Amino acid sequence: GAGVSQSPSNKVTEKGKDVELRCDPISGHTALYWYRQSLGQGLEFLIYFQGNSAPDKSGLPSDRFSAERTGGSVSTLTIQRTQQEDSAVYLCASSISSGRGQETQYFGPGTRLLVL
């Protein structure tokens, strides 16, 4: 079946511009996660959605970062007034939340963001 998809694959923007990154989770997956990976660094958690609610936003690095999820499906990560340090690969993952444990996260291919 279809996996997690993300768009765009690559995004180049100028410092100060706003960007929107999209994630389409696996159909039926109620949990959705955003991570980012800076060059040569490990993956860093950003935010977690359960349905349309975000019970854990603790990883968002600043108030320039926001995310929403509508219809319990697609999620958008928005970065306002981008800075060069925002350059990274932004990864989305989804998992089924059955309440019975073993909720494996499956990752998308990522969006590579470059802020000039």
Place this chain on the structure above:
Amino acid sequence: DAKTTQPTSMDCAEGRAANLPCNHSTISGNEYVYWYRQIHSQGPQYIIHGLKNNETNEMASLIITEDRKSSTLILPHATLRDTAVYYCIVSTSGSRLTFGEGTQLTVNP
């Protein structure tokens, strides 16, 4: 979530078994051991996970010690396409994954 310790890098000959160790001495009773890998420029790929018992799937086997303080991921017949960074993560189900530095596995012809 419990922290994990993995070797920085390992080498393996093509066709041989690759055994990747992971220490997680502070693991809690409700934490699972997950293994992911990341091939250059791609998103992390789920490999396998377990709680107490050893597990096997089409990709790999996971051996967890009886005290659960360490585990080993086994790729039975490594190929060049298995060259990647392998991450061992311990986490309660349904929560964020905390990725460490992982092990860079290089499979040599």
